[in-house]
Amino acid sequence: MPHELIIGVSGGIAAYKTAALVSALVQNGHGVSVVMTRAARKFIGAATFRALTGRPVVSDSFDRHYPLGAHIELAEKAALLCVAPASADLLAKAATGLADDLLTTLLLSFTGPILVAPAMNSAMWEKPSVQRNIATLRKDGYQFIGPQEGWQSCRRTGLGRMAEPADIQAAIERLLGEKK
Numbered sequence: 001m002p003h004e005l006i007i008g009v010s011g012g013i014a015a016y017k018t019a020a021l022v023s024a025l026v027q028n029g030h031g032v033s034v035v036m037t038r039a040a041r042k043f044i045g046a047a048t049f050r051a052l053t054g055r056p057v058v059s060d061s062f063d064r065h066y067p068l069g070a071h072i073e074l075a076e077k078a079a080l081l082c083v084a085p086a087s088a089d090l091l092a093k094a095a096t097g098l099a100d101d102l103l104t105t106l107l108l109s110f111t112g113p114i115l116v117a118p119a120m121n122s123a124m125w126e127k128p129s130v131q132r133n134i135a136t137l138r139k140d141g142y143q144f145i146g147p148q149e150g151w152q153s154c155r156r157t158g159l160g161r162m163a164e165p166a167d168i169q170a171a172i173e174r175l176l177g178e179k180k
Contacts, residue, residue, distance in 0.1 A: 002029035003079040003176055006110070008103045009049075011039025013153045014085035014119035014162035019044065021084060021165035022052045025172070033058065033074055035103050039087070061102045071105040071116045081110045082172055085119030088130050094134035094142070113175045115143045117168050122158025145171045 007022055009015050014101040025032050034049040034057045046057035061071060075081075083090060083103070090103070094116075107114065116137065124130060125147060138144065146163030162173075 002031065004031045004077045005033070005172070006074055006078045006081040006106065007032055007034050007049075008032060008081060008083040008086075008090075008106065009036045009040040009042075009044070010085060010087040010090040011081060012044060012085040012087045012104065012119045012162070013043055015040050015043040017162055017165050018084045019048050021082075021168050024165060024169050026053055028169075028173075031055075033078070035059065035072055035106060036072070037090070037101055037103050039089070059102060063102075063160050071102060071109045075106055075110040078110070078112065078114050080115065080172060080175055081106065081159060082115040082117065082168065083107075084117035084168055086116045086128075087118075088120050088124050088133075091116070091118065091130065091133045091137065092108060095136040095140075113143060114141070115145060115168070115171055115175060117145050117163050118147045118160075119162035120147070120160050121152060122150055122156065122160040125158075125160040143171070143175060 009018050022032055032053045036059050049057045093104045094107050099108050145168055146162045148163055149159045150161045151157055
């Protein structure tokens, strides 16, 4: 059964993998709205997601297409919110309730399941502050997939790679209660 989904994209080289995730979700019949942070736009263009979803990409809390506020209107329509990639910065903001852009504001206003796919350098992943933020988010009910071990853009191998798009899609489908 198709659902309305929000895919949040924060800054990280793994954002290129999110395009494959979005494409697969749309091909499965889901309606997908993509919300990008300013940092995400440094790694992948909004035109990619616009073409894949057939919808405008939203980055501004005060987008004219959402008179009640994008964070309210998107949150009310969606069955699930997934952030892929979720940077250390995004995790820290979410763990402390900071809402300084559309994606972090959505995380506060969204009442359905939230799935997070972290992606960062292995040294960052291992920092106690990052692990504290993840523990806080888990306690707050966030679901996590990954990260995985493997080659990273910093030219090292370690834990911190974003989960593969097919694995994230399977986790989304599981959370939506669908059988694959």
